[in-house]
Amino acid sequence: MGTSLFSVDYTLLLVLQGAALLGIVAGVLGSFVLLRQQSLLGDAISHAALPGIVMMFLCTYSKNPWILLCGGAITGIIGVLSMHYLCTYTTLKKDAILGIILSVFFGFGLVLMTVAQKIPTSNQAILNKFLFGNVSTLLIEDISAIALISCFIMIMLMVCWKECALYVFDPLFAQSLGFKTVVIETLLMILLVLTIVIGLQTVGVVLMSTMLIAPAAAARQWTMRLSSMVVLAGFFGACAAIIGVYASSVIEHLPTGPAIVVAASCIAFFSLLCAPKRGIA
Amino acid sequence: MCGVIGPNGAGKTTFIKAILNVIPVASGTITILGNAFKDVRNKIAYIPQRSSVDWDFPITVFDMVLMGCYGKLGWFKRPGDLEHMHVYEALAAVGLEKYADVRIGALSGGQQQRAFLARALMQNAQIYFLDEPFAGVDIATEKIIINLFKKLCDEGKTIIVVHHDLFTASTYFDWVILLNKRCIASGPTEQVLTSVYLERTYGNITFFR
Amino acid sequence: MIGNMLHIEIVIIAILASVMCCLPGVFLVLRGVAMMSDAISHAILLGIVVMFLIIKNLTSPLLIIGASCAGVLTVLCTEMIIKSKRLKQDAAIGLVFPLFFSIGVILVSQFARNVHLDSDMVLLGELAFAPFNRLVLNGIDYGPYALWVIGVALFINILFVVIFYKELLISTFDATFATMSGFRPVFVYYVLMIMTSITTVAAFDVVGSIMVVALMITPASTAYLLTHKVNNMLIMSVIFAVLSAIFGYFIASYADVSIAGSIASMTGVFFIGVLFCGRKKIKKYV
Numbered sequence: 099m100g101t102s103l104f105s106v107d108y109t110l111l112l113v114l115q116g117a118a119l120l121g122i123v124a125g126v127l128g129s130f131v132l133l134r135q136q137s138l139l140g141d142a143i144s145h146a147a148l149p150g151i152v153m154m155f156l157c158t159y160s161k162n163p164w165i166l167l168c169g170g171a172i173t174g175i176i177g178v179l180s181m182h183y184l185c186t187y188t189t190l191k192k193d194a195i196l197g198i199i200l201s202v203f204f205g206f207g208l209v210l211m212t213v214a215q216k217i218p219t220s221n222q223a224i225l226n227k228f229l230f231g232n233v234s235t236l237l238i239e240d241i242s243a244i245a246l247i248s249c250f251i252m253i254m255l256m257v258c259w260k261e262c263a264l265y266v267f268d269p270l271f272a273q274s275l276g277f278k279t280v281v282i283e284t285l286l287m288i289l290l291v292l293t294i295v296i297g298l299q300t301v302g303v304v305l306m307s308t309m310l311i312a313p314a315a316a317a318r319q320w321t322m323r324l325s326s327m328v329v330l331a332g333f334f335g336a337c338a339a340i341i342g343v344y345a346s347s348v349i350e351h352l353p354t355g356p357a358i359v360v361a362a363s364c365i366a367f368f369s370l371l372c373a374p375k376r377g378i379a
Numbered sequence: 380m381c382g383v384i385g386p387n388g389a390g391k392t393t394f395i396k397a398i399l400n401v402i403p404v405a406s407g408t409i410t411i412l413g414n415a416f417k418d419v420r421n422k423i424a425y426i427p428q429r430s431s432v433d434w435d436f437p438i439t440v441f442d443m444v445l446m447g448c449y450g451k452l453g454w455f456k457r458p459g460d461l462e463h464m465h466v467y468e469a470l471a472a473v474g475l476e477k478y479a480d481v482r483i484g485a486l487s488g489g490q491q492q493r494a495f496l497a498r499a500l501m502q503n504a505q506i507y508f509l510d511e512p513f514a515g516v517d518i519a520t521e522k523i524i525i526n527l528f529k530k531l532c533d534e535g536k537t538i539i540v541v542h543h544d545l546f547t548a549s550t551y552f553d554w555v556i557l558l559n560k561r562c563i564a565s566g567p568t569e570q571v572l573t574s575v576y577l578e579r580t581y582g583n584i585t586f587f588r
Numbered sequence: 589m590i591g592n593m594l595h596i597e598i599v600i601i602a603i604l605a606s607v608m609c610c611l612p613g614v615f616l617v618l619r620g621v622a623m624m625s626d627a628i629s630h631a632i633l634l635g636i637v638v639m640f641l642i643i644k645n646l647t648s649p650l651l652i653i654g655a656s657c658a659g660v661l662t663v664l665c666t667e668m669i670i671k672s673k674r675l676k677q678d679a680a681i682g683l684v685f686p687l688f689f690s691i692g693v694i695l696v697s698q699f700a701r702n703v704h705l706d707s708d709m710v711l712l713g714e715l716a717f718a719p720f721n722r723l724v725l726n727g728i729d730y731g732p733y734a735l736w737v738i739g740v741a742l743f744i745n746i747l748f749v750v751i752f753y754k755e756l757l758i759s760t761f762d763a764t765f766a767t768m769s770g771f772r773p774v775f776v777y778y779v780l781m782i783m784t785s786i787t788t789v790a791a792f793d794v795v796g797s798i799m800v801v802a803l804m805i806t807p808a809s810t811a812y813l814l815t816h817k818v819n820n821m822l823i824m825s826v827i828f829a830v831l832s833a834i835f836g837y838f839i840a841s842y843a844d845v846s847i848a849g850s851i852a853s854m855t856g857v858f859f860i861g862v863l864f865c866g867r868k869k870i871k872k873y874v
Contacts, residue, residue, distance in 0.1 A: 137678040138623050188863070189435040189484075193678075194809045197622040198859060201802035205852025208798065212846040230693075304630070308686040315679050351697045356690035363687040370674050399768070425768050432762050436618065437816040446758050450769030455751060482816035498765075 110347050113233050116241045117339035117358065119248045120293075120300050120309065125317070125335025126255065127293045128310035129328045130286055132318060133266045138193075139181075141307035142200040143294050146177030148207030148303055151228055152214055159217075163227075164243055167295045170228075174291040177203055204303075231302035231355040233343060244296045251289050258285060263324050300339075301355040312362035313338060319373035338362035380532050382542045382552035382568075386581055389559045391541045392428060395508050399425055412505065421450060424504035426495050428511045428541070434484040440494050441479040444469055447501025462501075469497040472530075474523055489520030496524060507531065510541045525551060548572065595841065601735050602837050602851065605791050606803050606829035608742040611749050612783040613804030614825050617812060619760045623678070624663065624781065625804040627685035629788045629797030631662040633692035636792075641699055652737075652789045659785025662688055663778070734794045741790035748783050749822070752776065757818060795848045802852035803829055810859045828858050 131137060147170030154160070154169025177199050184195045227235065255262065264272045265282040273279045290310075297306045317330035342358025383391050396402045398409055400416040411419050447469070448462045470476045473493040478486065486494060492512060499507060513521050528538050528551075542548055548555060548568070555571040557563040557580045564576040616622050635658025639651050662685055669680040749756070758766045759773035766773045784804070791800045811824035836851030843850075 132679055135676050135678050137676075137682040141623075141626070141682060184863075188813060190809055190812060191435075191617070191620045191622075193620055193622040194617045194805055194812075197626060197801060197805035198809055198856070200626065201798055201852050202806060202856030202859070204798050205802055205849040205856070208846045208849030209840075209853055212844070212849065216844070305686050305690060307682050308690075311679055311682040315675055315683055319674060351701065353693060353697050356693045359686050359690040360694070363683065363690075366683055370669065370672070401764075401767075420768070420770055423768075427764060430762070433620075436761055437812060437818055437821055438757075438761060439817060442817065443761075446761070446765065446769075449754055449758050449771070452754075453770065454755065457754065484816075502769075 113236050114343050116236050116244050117343045118336040119244050120297050121335030121339030122332040123248045123251050123293050124309035125313035125331035126328050128314035129331045132314040137311045138196050140310040142196045143174045144303045144306040145200040146203040147174045149173050152210035171291050171295050178287050228298050229302050231300045233300050233354040247296050305355045305359045308359045312366040316366040316369035319369040334365050380538045380552050381554040382540050382548050383556045385558035422505040424499040424502040425508045439480050444497045447498040469500040473497045489516045506537045508539050602833040603830050604738045604742050606833040607826050609803035610807045610825040610829040611745045613808040614822050617808040622805045626801045627681050628659040628784050629800050631685045631688035632658050634658045634688040637692045637695045655789035656785040663781040737790050741786050799848040799852050802855045806855035806859050810862045
């Protein structure tokens with residue numbers, strides 16, 4: 099490590115930027131997800147992405163994580179559509195549907211992973227990195243891609259802010275005003291899948307859901323207004339990501355993903371305990 | 380048969396819940412049949428206003444009504460043939476014999492209410508508390524329910540009903556409690572359902588008597 | 589001959605594990621807390637690691653106690669957050685278990701790096717190795733260690749479901765009525781959570797968390813689509829779970845792929861089959 103605690107080398111700076119961007123976007127989008135009571139949806143989509151990632155690998159043998167993540171995005175969206183179908187056409191409860199999609203898709207992904215492991219190339223290591231993330235292998239192209247996607251997500255949200263905010267608070271009312279809730283829901287789902295796609299590299303499948311929930315849960319304790327909550331969540335997310343990455347670079351054998359999760363959770367629990375009472379959720 | 384009447388927000392449901400130990404009491408004590416609630420729990424049946432039940436739950440009317448006897452059986456004991464017979468009797472009393480094997484989600488609003496009543500009958504209680512049993516129920520079902528109540532009263536049971544309709548109150552109940560955040564009046568129907576007390580409960584509204 | 593024995597032992601373990609999982613799974617699904625199985629199955633890593641660091645022994649049954657404590661702790665923390673009304677149920681669940689899991693992973697990386705205890709294993713398990721780890725007492729080989737652990741846990745689960753059937757049913761269906769009738773729904777809930785923890789712990793070594801979650805939720809949900817009686821739901825869940833275990837294992841050994849993943853996928857196959865071919869519960873539009 100550097101000569102002093104505060105000397106930061108180039109790679110670390112890069113990684114910090116990428117993680118901070120992820121933190122902001124995850125926090126922002128997580129606010130919507132939290133308010134719609136779909137917090138575990140992030141968990142399910144993250145797990146559903148695995149088979150897509152592996153299938154893309156089996157088709158292209160590529161080492162490029164972004165190509166693989168396209169596959170992940172596809173199965174992520176298939177997962178969302180399946181959940182929607184099950185919600186509409188069966189009497190199964192949301193939690194059971196989430197659990198089914200999560201475990202079945204991920205199980206299938208594991209099967210594919212063992213298929214991939216038998217292929218005589220050395221590229222399979224890339225697959226393991228999606229389980230727990232591996233922030234230290236982020237390259238400048240990766241950061242640029244993360245930045246690009248993040249900007250896209252933020253711009254979309256800003257443009258459709260009014261509609262998304264209304265939909266989150268009262269979907270029936272939004273519908274009665276003439277907004278096509280299907281479109282808004284689809285937009286939010288696509289943005290969610292994109293967020294998860296950029297997050298999978300950093301924190302991995304297992305821990306991605308915290309990036310969405312913890313900053314938003316923390317922000318929720320401090321304010322009642324959506325706009326403030328979103329900004330605060332983004333801020334908390336970035337802080338958690340920066341703290342986590344920095345801590346894992348300074349302390350030996352501290353894996354980054356879990357470090358970020360612990361940081362984010364601490365912020366969340368602190369907010370739960372110390373924020374002034376704001377009335378019933 | 381006693382009716383608890385008052386405007387919205389008067390505290391009628393709170394009143395019932397306090398008696399039944401569902402919510403803590405602010406002051407004073409409550410005795411039921413001379414004892415605290417937990418000693419006479421087995422003698423009381425309660426049907427809440429909007430049931431906390433999941434109508435998609437995989438359970439038939441028979442099995443739901445059978446649950447009424449669980450309280451008397453206590454932990455670990457199984458219901459037997461005697462209890463099964465009681466279920467059929469209870470279903471017959473509310474007119475749902477043909478629906479024993481139907482899942483509860485397939486019932487109409489009135490039938491659901493009657494199923495809850497059948498379950499309460501299984502409890503073989505001394506006092507029945509019902510919170511708005513006629514809300515959202517059709518006339519035919521209402522008549523079935525009221526006849527059932529009258530039969531129970533003849534058997535010596537006490538029925539306390541939170542009710543919203545003043546017009547039917549005078550014919551249904553022989554004792555009325557008027558509530559509006561505090562007890563306005565409590566007594567036999569003819570004495571309580573007078574314009575003096577009603578005005579104090581509901582404010583200045585003209586009543587057709 | 590030995591090859592066949594191996595297959596048979598693994599299949600038996602898989603079958604017992606699947607039945608063991610689907611029993612509490614039925615009540616988790618009915619209660620609407622299915623994702624708790626996911627939460628508990630990840631959080632137990634922390635319990636296992638902490639216990640391991642204390643006793644320095646990977647095969648001790650004390651690990652099960654540590655893991656069960658972690659499971660119950662997860663539920664307690666989640667419930668506390670929900671009760672405080674600061675977060676809804678889904679957010680509470682999603683906040684607590686990743687934290688416990690992360691702390692577990694960090695502890696492993698810091699203090700137990702060289703040990704055969706890694707987070708991969710918690711997730712994935714390795715059923716294929718189960719027959720090689722045998723329970724040998726006084727020189728007599730009693731069979732695979734995992735068989736005994738899962739067998740005991742299965743027995744406990746069956747005992748719980750039989751003894752507490754009525755209480756589970758009434759507490760899950762109508763908690764207010766249960767309280768009125770003199771039962772304690774909260775107590776029954778924690779009994780269910782302890783069952784879930786014990787199950788997950790018993791299974792994690794051989795099948796990992798993902799298969800546990802799949803076996804808890806999916807066969808129960810498949811049965812849910814087919815019946816409106818809880819006894820039938822229990823019986824059908826067991827049938828689907830066992831079939832998934834058998835077919836999943838044989839496909840995995842034929843194609844040489846992950847056994848746990850294969851079984852998890854099979855639960856999904858049966859679910860899809862019932863969804864499109866069975867008598868499904870279609871929602872009525874109000």
